[in-house]
Amino acid sequence: MTADGGPHGVGGGDGTVGKALDVLDLVAQTGRPVRFSELLEHQLFPKATLYRFLQTLTNQGMLSYDSETGYYALGVRLVRLAHAAWAQSSLAPIARPFIDQLAIDTGETVHLAQMDQAQVLYVDKRNATRPVEMFSQAGKVGPAYCTGVGKAMLAHLPDAALARALQRQSFHAFTPHTLATPDALRTELAAIRACGHAFDREEHEAGIICVAVPILSRTGQVIGALSVTSTTQRTTLDALEAQA
Amino acid sequence: MTADGGPHGVGGGDGTVGKALDVLDLVAQTGRPVRFSELLEHQLFPKATLYRFLQTLTNQGMLSYDSETGYYALGVRLVRLAHAAWAQSSLAPIARPFIDQLAIDTGETVHLAQMDQAQVLYVDKRNATRPVEMFSQAGKVGPAYCTGVGKAMLAHLPDAALARALQRQSFHAFTPHTLATPDALRTELAAIRACGHAFDREEHEAGIICVAVPILSRTGQVIGALSVTSTTQRTTLDALEAQA
DNA sequence: CCTTTTGGTTCCATTATGTGAAACTTAGTC
DNA sequence: GACTAAGTTTCACATAATGGAACCAAAAGG
Numbered sequence: 001m002t003a004d005g006g007p008h009g010v011g012g013g014d015g016t017v018g019k020a021l022d023v024l025d026l027v028a029q030t031g032r033p034v035r036f037s038e039l040l041e042h043q044l045f046p047k048a049t050l051y052r053f054l055q056t057l058t059n060q061g062m063l064s065y066d067s068e069t070g071y072y073a074l075g076v077r078l079v080r081l082a083h084a085a086w087a088q089s090s091l092a093p094i095a096r097p098f099i100d101q102l103a104i105d106t107g108e109t110v111h112l113a114q115m116d117q118a119q120v121l122y123v124d125k126r127n128a129t130r131p132v133e134m135f136s137q138a139g140k141v142g143p144a145y146c147t148g149v150g151k152a153m154l155a156h157l158p159d160a161a162l163a164r165a166l167q168r169q170s171f172h173a174f175t176p177h178t179l180a181t182p183d184a185l186r187t188e189l190a191a192i193r194a195c196g197h198a199f200d201r202e203e204h205e206a207g208i209i210c211v212a213v214p215i216l217s218r219t220g221q222v223i224g225a226l227s228v229t230s231t232t233q234r235t236t237l238d239a240l241e242a243q244a
Numbered sequence: 245m246t247a248d249g250g251p252h253g254v255g256g257g258d259g260t261v262g263k264a265l266d267v268l269d270l271v272a273q274t275g276r277p278v279r280f281s282e283l284l285e286h287q288l289f290p291k292a293t294l295y296r297f298l299q300t301l302t303n304q305g306m307l308s309y310d311s312e313t314g315y316y317a318l319g320v321r322l323v324r325l326a327h328a329a330w331a332q333s334s335l336a337p338i339a340r341p342f343i344d345q346l347a348i349d350t351g352e353t354v355h356l357a358q359m360d361q362a363q364v365l366y367v368d369k370r371n372a373t374r375p376v377e378m379f380s381q382a383g384k385v386g387p388a389y390c391t392g393v394g395k396a397m398l399a400h401l402p403d404a405a406l407a408r409a410l411q412r413q414s415f416h417a418f419t420p421h422t423l424a425t426p427d428a429l430r431t432e433l434a435a436i437r438a439c440g441h442a443f444d445r446e447e448h449e450a451g452i453i454c455v456a457v458p459i460l461s462r463t464g465q466v467i468g469a470l471s472v473t474s475t476t477q478r479t480t481l482d483a484l485e486a487q488a
Numbered sequence: 489c490c491t492t493t494t495g496g497t498t499c500c501a502t503t504a505t506g507t508g509a510a511a512c513t514t515a516g517t518c
Numbered sequence: 519g520a521c522t523a524a525g526t527t528t529c530a531c532a533t534a535a536t537g538g539a540a541c542c543a544a545a546a547g548g
Contacts, residue, residue, distance in 0.1 A: 014300055014303050014304070015260070015300055015534070015535080016259070016260045016261060016505080016506065016534070016535080017260060017261055017264040017297075017300050017301070017304070018300065018303070018304055019506095020261040021304050021306070024325065025325075028324075028325055028328040028329075029328075030332075031328065031331070031332060032332050033332060033334070035524085036524075036525065037523085037524060037525080040524095045507095045508090046507080046508050046509080047508075047509090047525085047526095048507075048508050048509080048510095048526085048527085048528090049506080049507060049508060051525080051526070051527095052506080052507085053261075056258055056259055056261050056262065057261070059258050059262070060258070060261070060262055060265050061360065061361065062265070068463065070524085070525085073329075073332050073333065073334070074325065074328055074329035074332055074333075075329065076329070076333075076358055076360045076365055076367070077360065077361075078322065078325050078326045078329040079326050079329055079330060079365065079367060080272075080360060080365055080385060081268065081269075081272055081318065081322050081326070082322045082323050082325070082326030082327075082329075083326075083384060084272040084273075084275065084318055085272075085317075085318035085319065085320070085322040085323055085326075086323060087275070088272075088274075088275060088276050088277060088317050088318055089317065089318075089320075090277070090317070114320055116305065116320045116321065116324060117305065117321075121320055121323065121324055123320070123323060140327055141324060219312065259505070259506080260505070260506080260534085260535065263535095279495085280495075280496065281494085281495055281496080284495095289536095289537090290536080290537050290538080291496085291497095291537080291538090292497085292498085292499095292536075292537050292538080292539095293535080293536060293537060295496080295497070295498090296535080296536085314495085314496085489548100490547105490548090491546100491547080491548075492545100492546080492547075492548090493544105493545085493546070493547090494543105494544085494545075494546090495542105495543090495544085495545095496541105496542085496543085496544100497540105497541080497542075497543095498539105498540085498541070498542090499538105499539085499540075499541090500536105500537105500538100500539100500540105501536105501537105501538105502535105502536080502537100503534105503535090503536075504534090504535075504536075505532100505533085505534070505535070505536100506531105506532090506533075506534070506535095507529105507530105507531080507532075507533075507534100508529100508530105508531100509528105509529100509530105510527105510528085510529095511526105511527085511528075511529105512525105512526080512527070512528090513524105513525085513526070513527090514523105514524085514525080514526090515522105515523090515524080515525095516521100516522080516523080516524095517520105517521075517522070517523095518519105518520090518521075518522095
């Protein structure tokens with residue numbers, strides 16, 4: 001599996017299937033059940049076309065439709081498919097026992113992430129204090145340029161893929177420590193490549209720090225990254241680094 | 245949300261989108277990364293057509309393709325979408341704190357399920373002993389006719405939906421206690437409707453028992469079911485019932 | 489080294505499918 | 519009862535999907 005996650009162009013769809021999936025994304029992005037007219041306002045497709053897509057997706061169980069209220073939501077079939085995706089993923093099931101162990105050893109929160117659409121997608125998580133975080137946590141996405149796992153993966157991307165990925169970063173300065181320019185980030189990535197692991201120095205959230213390592217295939221491709229997260233109050237980066 | 249999950253016909257697809265999703269299902273069913281030729285053997289589509297679908301789905305991130313080995317697998321985009329689906333579902337996020345509490349109170353395993361394609365789809369789970377089961381558990385499917393949650397939901401389905409659902413049960417006799425005929429099941433469902441909750445008397449797995457209650461909307465529609473599971477060694481149905 | 493086979497990719501004429509403006513049908517409002 | 523907003527259906531048209539066949543590359547076999 002290539003972890004770079006090439007551009008599956010939102011908006012520029014290939015064929016009818018692509019368009020239908022854009023509609024699916026639209027519902028997902030909204031983050032809550034949504035009416036027909038609300039989706040129509042996005043101007044993605046003309047009325048009749050959008051209507052037909054919603055029908056099809058609902059038939060297929062990718063969307064659910066509440067006929068009482070007229071709201072569309074993402075369908076349960078997705079949960080079923082995601083379970084299969086997770087189970088047959090090359091990374092997550094194999095990494096699971098290691099994550100468990102790491103969480104126990106460090107007593108800190110551990111994340112497993114992969115690249116998807118130039119963003120970081122968290123595929124597993126172990127939290128030392130709170131025991132369980134099911135779908136509510138796995139499946140989340142975050143920025144790549146200012147998280148430990150993101151930088152660890154970016155650092156090991158081939159040039160072309162890196163260029164594409166950087167193009168798609170927002171470089172929003174979440175905190176004073178955020179590396180908010182491509183150049184600053186590139187310098188950092190070189191350092192990461194040299195030393196083998198990445199730090200998050202409160203770049204995404206104040207008070208939150210982490211150490212991340214990339215996971216590479218035998219051929220040197222990035223397939224994911226693993227991180228141990230903590231707070232500045234509890235520990236320091238040096239202490240975290242020692243455990244990794 | 246209607247919990248009956250009408251037939252989103254596997255095989256008889258509506259339009260190009262339906263066909264593409266059939267291919268997705270095919271990969272999911274296989275349960276492991278799979279080669280082009282292997283998929284072709286299913287005779288679902290002619291060579292060129294299947295090829296084009298795989299291309300499209302891969303472009304869209306619904307599948308991933310390992311160019312080194314030539315294997316297709318389910319893509320990470322599904323995990324992302326499922327997270328959104330879970331989060332915007334009307335049931336799972338709301339039920340979560342109750343499930344937590346129930347698991348603590350009873351000290352037993354708690355399942356939250358919905359109907360999907362006449363099967364039971366587990367959307368959340370809390371396990372008293374083992375702390376965490378992420379995607380590895382949620383998203384799983386099981387039979388409706390011989391599980392507590394399944395029967396609880398079937399019992400409250402409208403006639404037409406029930407008939408359709410029964411049609412699609414396999415009625416395989418997993419244990420001597422399994423209700424393996426539609427008639428036996430119908431009788432049981434009437435009893436469940438009368439008393440408000442369902443039992444699994446070792447019908448699916450020997451030694452495993454459970455009590456399940458349906459979750460109904462204000463209008464009386466089933467939207468899911470909740471169950472507390474245990475073993476015959478640890479407790480009895482009567483004891484379980486008392487807690488529910 | 490030259491076949492043959494296997495597994496995967498591309499072409500392209502045919503036609504099925506998707507398209508979307510417009511017309512229509514409901515509720516809701518004033 | 520006329521008016522508006524939201525959702526559904528129709529249908530002539532054009533685009534996009536189809537799949538048989540040809541093609542290519544890399545193993546397997548002689």
